[in-house]
Amino acid sequence: MNLNKIIFLVILIFPVLSTYGQECRAKVFFKTDLPSSKVYVNNEFAGKGNMEVELEKGIYNIVVMEESDRWDAKTFSDTLKIENCSDTTLTYNFKSEVYLDTDPQDVYVYRDSSLIGHTPLFLTVSNDNIVLKKPGFENKVLKLNELKSGEKINMNFTGKAAGKNFFEKNVFKILVGGILSLGAVTAYYKLKADDYFDQYQLFGDQHDLDRTHKYDLISGITFGALQVGFGFLIYYFLSD
Numbered sequence: 086m087n088l089n090k091i092i093f094l095v096i097l098i099f100p101v102l103s104t105y106g107q108e109c110r111a112k113v114f115f116k117t118d119l120p121s122s123k124v125y126v127n128n129e130f131a132g133k134g135n136m137e138v139e140l141e142k143g144i145y146n147i148v149v150m151e152e153s154d155r156w157d158a159k160t161f162s163d164t165l166k167i168e169n170c171s172d173t174t175l176t177y178n179f180k181s182e183v184y185l186d187t188d189p190q191d192v193y194v195y196r197d198s199s200l201i202g203h204t205p206l207f208l209t210v211s212n213d214n215i216v217l218k219k220p221g222f223e224n225k226v227l228k229l230n231e232l233k234s235g236e237k238i239n240m241n242f243t244g245k246a247a248g249k250n251f252f253e254k255n256v257f258k259i260l261v262g263g264i265l266s267l268g269a270v271t272a273y274y275k276l277k278a279d280d281y282f283d284q285y286q287l288f289g290d291q292h293d294l295d296r297t298h299k300y301d302l303i304s305g306i307t308f309g310a311l312q313v314g315f316g317f318l319i320y321y322f323l324s325d
Contacts, residue, residue: 111140112172115136115177116174117135117179120135121151124148141167145167146163147165148163183207190203194215213228214227270304275301282294282297
């Protein structure tokens with residue numbers, strides 16, 4: 086092969102090689118747990134959810150945002166540098182959650198002054214701060230991305246320790262015991278009075294009638310005491 090032919094072949098092949106090098110592109114795969122999320126590359130809409138694009142060498146601004154009208158819709162901003170034609174995978178999880186529990190539970194959880202729930206609950210991980218509030222306890226500010234799932238947050242008690250409720254107090258036990266005893270005595274003497282009155286009706290014995298009146302009087306007195314006991318029980322219950 087003479088020199089002229091070699092030069093001719095080089096002239097033909099060089100542009101092809103040059104063009105191949107310029108058109109070398111890297112495949113970028115986007116993976117997300119939110120199929121409706123929007124993907125922007127250098128401020129231009131590239132697609133939704135799980136998708137792929139081909140990009141040349143260079144530095145790219147990547148934005149993946151949740152498609153939502155909510156003011157706190159989640160957005161990821163990233164910078165991608167492509168130096169060769171190697172494929173790249175970018176993963177964005179919108180639904181990453183952390184389980185928030187507190188001691189005590191039923192604590193109010195606020196984000197940006199808005200109530201978002203009560204503990205225990207699941208929260209989406211983000212850079213936001215949350216505030217825990219509960220009457221009688223010190224407010225606590227936490228950063229969502231620093232929480233460990235399952236970790237119980239202890240609230241600092243600042244209120245007055247609650248005393249025994251009425252049902253745990255001795256006065257409740259005494260009143261209930263007295264009411265039960267008076268009820269039993271009232272029933273006993275009332276039955277005795279009824280028995281003697283039945284005998285009086287059968288035999289006409291004045292002695293049986295006198296006993297009837299006696300036991301009726303006793304049962305009446307104990308029944309009155311029983312009502313007084315109920316009155317005290319209601320009074321202490323309502324005033325506790």
